[in-house]
Amino acid sequence: MKILHSKQSGDGEVRELGPYQIESLVSPTEEGALTAYRVRIEPEQRTNESYHKIAEECYYVIEGSGLAVLDDQEYRLEVGDFLRLPPGTRHRFETGEAALVMLDLHCPGSRPDRDVYFTDEAPEGFTDLG
Numbered sequence: 001m002k003i004l005h006s007k008q009s010g011d012g013e014v015r016e017l018g019p020y021q022i023e024s025l026v027s028p029t030e031e032g033a034l035t036a037y038r039v040r041i042e043p044e045q046r047t048n049e050s051y052h053k054i055a056e057e058c059y060y061v062i063e064g065s066g067l068a069v070l071d072d073q074e075y076r077l078e079v080g081d082f083l084r085l086p087p088g089t090r091h092r093f094e095t096g097e098a099a100l101v102m103l104d105l106h107c108p109g110s111r112p113d114r115d116v117y118f119t120d121e122a123p124e125g126f127t128d129l130g
Helices: none
Strands: 014-017 020-024 035-041 056-064 066-070 073-077 082-085 091-094 100-107
Touching: 066 082
Parallel strands: none
Antiparallel strands: 014 020, 020 035, 035 100, 056 082, 056 100, 066 073, 066 091
C-alpha cells in the first residue's frame, strides 16, 4: 500500500444508486484496509435501510443537513457532525429542503457489491451489481 493523494475521485466516476450519488475516493486498485466515498443525497429523499455485516462505517457531514435513522433512533445531522456505526447497525437517511453530502468511510472496505445488505428491497442500481 502506498500514500494516496487525490484531488479528484479515485476512479473518476460518480454512480447513481437509488437516491445516492456515490463518488469513490479510493479506487479498487488502490484499496487497502478501508474504502472512502463522497456521498450525496438530493433534497426530499429517503434512502432504503441497509447494514454491513463486516465493516464499521463512519460518516462526516460536509454539506447540508438531514436525518440519520440508526437502529430506529433518529439523529439530526448538520455540517461537522460525525457518526460511527458498528457492524450490523441498520441505517438510512432522510433529507429535507437541502441536499446532504457526507464523507463515508468503511473499515474493512465495503463496496456497493460487497458487504451491503438491505432490510427490504435494494434501491435501483444496487440490484444490477455483482
